[in-house]
Amino acid sequence: MRNVVTRAALKVVGRRETPRPPDSAILMAAMPVPVVLIDPADRFRFLNAAAEQFLGISSAQALQMRLGDLVPADNPLFLLIAQVREGDFTVADHELTIESPRLRKIGITVHGTPLPEERGAVLLVFQDVSAARALDRQLTFRSAARSVTGMAAILAHEVKNPLSGIRGAAQLLEGSVVEADRELTVLIRDEADRIRELVDRMEIFGEKPIERSAVNIHRVLEHVRLLAQSGFAATTRFSEVYDPSLPPVSGNRDQLVQVVLNLVKNAAEAIAFSGTEAGEITLTTAFQHGVRLAVPGSDQRLHLPLVVAVRDNGPGIPDDIRPHLFDPFVSSKPSGSGLGLALVAKIVADHGGLIEVDSRPGRTEFRLHLPVLSDDPEDTE
Numbered sequence: 001m002r003n004v005v006t007r008a009a010l011k012v013v014g015r016r017e018t019p020r021p022p023d024s025a026i027l028m029a030a031m032p033v034p035v036v037l038i039d040p041a042d043r044f045r046f047l048n049a050a051a052e053q054f055l056g057i058s059s060a061q062a063l064q065m066r067l068g069d070l071v072p073a074d075n076p077l078f079l080l081i082a083q084v085r086e087g088d089f090t091v092a093d094h095e096l097t098i099e100s101p102r103l104r105k106i107g108i109t110v111h112g113t114p115l116p117e118e119r120g121a122v123l124l125v126f127q128d129v130s131a132a133r134a135l136d137r138q139l140t141f142r143s144a145a146r147s148v149t150g151m152a153a154i155l156a157h158e159v160k161n162p163l164s165g166i167r168g169a170a171q172l173l174e175g176s177v178v179e180a181d182r183e184l185t186v187l188i189r190d191e192a193d194r195i196r197e198l199v200d201r202m203e204i205f206g207e208k209p210i211e212r213s214a215v216n217i218h219r220v221l222e223h224v225r226l227l228a229q230s231g232f233a234a235t236t237r238f239s240e241v242y243d244p245s246l247p248p249v250s251g252n253r254d255q256l257v258q259v260v261l262n263l264v265k266n267a268a269e270a271i272a273f274s275g276t277e278a279g280e281i282t283l284t285t286a287f288q289h290g291v292r293l294a295v296p297g298s299d300q301r302l303h304l305p306l307v308v309a310v311r312d313n314g315p316g317i318p319d320d321i322r323p324h325l326f327d328p329f330v331s332s333k334p335s336g337s338g339l340g341l342a343l344v345a346k347i348v349a350d351h352g353g354l355i356e357v358d359s360r361p362g363r364t365e366f367r368l369h370l371p372v373l374s375d376d377p378e379d380t381e
Contacts, residue, residue: 033127038081040120042067054126056103072100077110077124084112084122106358160199167192210350214248214373215256217308221283224260233268233281241284249306250373251351259347260310262340263366267312270364274315282311304353304369311365317357325357 028035034051038044044062052058055070071077076096083091090113098105108128115121170188177185225238249256264281271279286307317325326345348355354369 028123031125033125036124036126037115038067038122038124039118040085042081045121051126054105054128070100070103071098075099080110080112081122081124084114085120088114090114160196163192163196163199167196210252210255212250212252215251215253217246217249217256217285217306217370218242218244220253220256220260221285221308223257224264225283227261228264228268228281232265235279236268236271237278237280239280239282241282243285243287246285246287246306247372249351249370251370255347255351259344259368260308262344263310266340267310267314267364270314271312276314278313280313282309284309284311304371306370306372308368308370309365311363313362314364316361316364317359322357322359326355 028037028046029048031048032050034054035048036044036051037046043066047055047059047062055062057065057070075098076093077098080091080093090111092109092111094109096108096110098108105128108126110127111125113123113125115123167189170185170192174182174185174189221240228236229238267281268279271281288305288307326341345355348368352371356367358365358367
C-alpha cells in the first residue's frame with residue numbers, strides 16, 4: 001500500500017515540507033535483528049519483535065523483569081554491559097553463550113551501546129549467526145557428498161565387475177572343496193556381498209533431479225513413527241508437538257521419509273546403545289517467520305520458514321565427532337558405515353533446505369529447515 005504522509009506529520013521549512021524524522025523507538029521496532037534496551041537497574045525498558053522471538057518472551061512479560069531474571073548473574077553479558085557503562089562507548093563481544101533454564105543461545109554476537117539521553121541505560125543488539133554457519137556447513141556437506149558421488153562412479157566401474165567374478169568363483173569352489181575349506185569360500189562370498197552393498201549405498205549419492213510435489217510433512221512424520229514403533233523403536237516412547245496450520249513442503253515425499261527415518265533410527269539406536277531408561281523421541285513442527293539467508297558467493301536468498309525437529313533424550317553426540325557429523329564415513333557406531341547422515345544432508349540440500357544439530361548429554365535435536373510450497377516467486381528466490 002502506498003505510504004501517505006499527513007500534514008500533521010510534516011514540518012514546514014521555508015516553502016518546502018519535509019517529513020519529520022521517525023521516532024527512534026519506531027526505528028528499533030522495525031529492525032530485523034533483536035534489539036533490547038535496559039535501564040540503569042538492568043530492568044527491561046524496550047524489546048522489538050525480533051527480540052521477543054529471540055528471547056522467547058513478550059514485551060509485556062519483559063517489562064516486569066530484570067535481565068538477571070532471564071540470564072544468570074555470572075554470564076559474560078553482564079561484563080559487557082559493565083564495560084559499556086564504565087567506558088561510555090560501544091562494546092562488542094562474539095561467540096557468547098546465553099544459557100539458562102529458559103533460554104539457550106550459542107555463538108551469539110552482542111553489541112552494547114550507551115544511551116546518551118540516560119546515563120547507565122544500555123542498548124543491546126544481538127546477532128545469531130548460527131543459521132549462516134549452518135548454511136556454510138551445508139554447502140560443505142554438499143561438496144563432500146559430490147566427492148562421494150565421484151568415488152561411487154569409480155567404484156561401480158572398477159570394483160563391481162571384478163567383484164562379481166570373485167563371488168562367482170567362490171560359489172563354484174564352494175561345491176568342490178572339502179568341508180574344512182568351505183567356510184573360506186562362504187567368507188569370500190559374504191565379504192563380496194558386503195562390499196557390493198556398500199558400493200550400492202554410495203551410488204544413491206548420484207546427482208539426480210528431484211521430482212517435487214506438495215508434501216504434507218505431518219503425514220511423513222506419522223508414517224515414519226508407525227514404521228519405527230512397529231520395528232526398531234518398539235520400546236521407545238514417542239511425543240508429537242505439531243503446528244497443525246503448516247503449509248505443504250515443496251519436495252519429494254519418498255526422500256523426506258528417508259531423511260526422517262534415518263534421523264529417528266539414529267535416535268532410537270543412540271537411546272538403546274546407552275541403555276537410557278524411559279527413552280523418548282519427540283517430533284516437532286513449527287513455522288518461523290525469519291529473515292532470508294543469503295547464499296555465500298551468489299545473489300540467491302533462501303526462505304525456509306518450515307522447521308521439523310527430531311529430538312531424543314539419549315547420551316548426546318561425542319564432541320570429537322560433532323563437527324564432522326555430516327561428513328561421509330564418519331560414524332559413532334562401531335558397525336556404522338558413516339553414510340546415513342551424509343545422505344540426509346545431501347537430500348536436505350537438494351531440497352534447498354538446511355539441517356543443523358544441537359546436542360548435549362540427555363538431549364540431541366536435529367532441525368530441518370525446509371521451503372514451503374508457494375506461488376510467490378519471492379519465496380523461492
